Amino acid sequence: MAVLVTGGAGYIGSHMVWSLLDEGEDVVVLDRLSTGFRWALAPEAKFYEGDIADRGLLARIFEAHAVDAIIHFAGSVVVPDSVSDPLTYYNNNTVKSHALIAAAVEAGVPHMVFSSTAAVYGTPQQAAPVAEDAALKPESPYGASKLMTEIMLRDTAAAHPLTYTTLRYFNVAGADPRGRAGQSTAGATHLIKVACETALGRRSKLQIYGTDYPTPDGTCIRDYIHVSDLADAHLKALQRLRAGGSSLTANCGYGRGFSVLDVVDCVARLSGRDLPVETVARRPGDATFVVADASIARHELGWQPVHDDLDFIVRSALDWEEHLGKRNDR
Known part of the structure; x- marks a missing residue:
């Protein structure tokens, strides 16, 4: 088959x-x-x-x-x-x-x-x-x-x-831990991808779309x-x-969320570089808080995720961005 x-x-x-x-x-x-x-x-x-x-x-x-x-x-x-x-x-x-x-x-x-x-x-x-x-x-x-x-x-x-x-x-x-695949689309809007590109100097700044949401730090929370x-x-x-x-x-999903600022701080810490950040207006269609109850996937599919760690996710994404940079320099 x-x-x-x-x-x-x-x-x-x-x-x-x-x-x-x-x-x-x-x-x-x-x-x-x-x-x-x-x-x-x-x-x-x-x-x-x-x-x-x-x-x-x-x-x-x-x-x-x-x-x-x-x-x-x-x-x-x-x-x-x-x-x-x-x-x-x-x-x-x-x-x-x-x-x-x-x-x-x-x-x-x-x-x-x-x-x-x-x-x-x-x-x-x-x-x-x-x-x-x-x-x-x-x-x-x-x-x-x-x-x-x-x-x-x-x-x-x-x-x-x-x-x-x-x-x-x-x-x-994130990206394949073995370095075989990753997010490669130019102009991608995924936060971790954009933050990693910014940390590595491929974008001039990272825009945060709204800091007035009803969350602890005012930014959206995602799983x-x-x-x-x-x-x-x-x-x-x-x-x-x-x-x-x-x-x-x-x-x-993993059942727990991180704010936009949590992600920015994680990328800055793991990359060792401060990210230039610009706060702009909210973006149409963005929800405030979206975190998964993944009980069905775990119980019915027998799904047991092994990479439930923001540092691991960001580290793999940074590694992939560095790989892309070398690939594009050839």
Whole structure:
């Protein structure tokens, strides 16, 4: 059997490909390389450059490979961009996912693991870890586009022989501890990535979007999960589905949060450099406090994260940034 990884040349997808190969899986990647990189792919993976909405290409992939599962990462992920350009987000994240799901049903692919987001919750009503049964109130087109795809997948699975796992990510960060993959997208908006670039002089300053939130230091609080632990959650989800597990939705986070200023202080300490910081107005779509209750992932998937440490996450991200700098200097 083969696993099709959409968006497999991107940040999280490239880590997933390595994890699957480490487990001896046959991996096929479909990526249009809009934000991913061909060089980021493990050489053992079979690669197709193209769009997930290309039904002809999908049919050829399913015909050429015994795909029994799709791990679906492809999509657009920047919250402020979704506010300014909602139609692109609904097209990339919802309409194109519709095409992928339809092609999977037509080809008889039995399993799918879907990359969703904690943005489906919006701002939780209380400053406490949010569980999967919390109210779904996305505050951005990004969150809404992902929620629409969750609903599509749920309803499709009710009508066809397809089982799925939806994983709602909290804030993904860090890089492969073995140095094989990391966040490489130019202009990325992930806080730890931006802070590391600033520490290494690749950005002139770090902007903090609002210091007037109702939190201890006035900045937003997030649950940061190491990308390798997230890839492992997908692997556990795949194994569970193949073993006959029913469809499931699960949060992926550590259950504790750090503020923006906590992250800035950590990056400064580990890099040994002060970060030039500029405070600006709040950003549209940013929630105040988002931390995961990941009990379902731990109990149902048997997921046991091993990198639940902000220093480890930041150190791996800094190491990757230094690697990128050397690579770009060649």
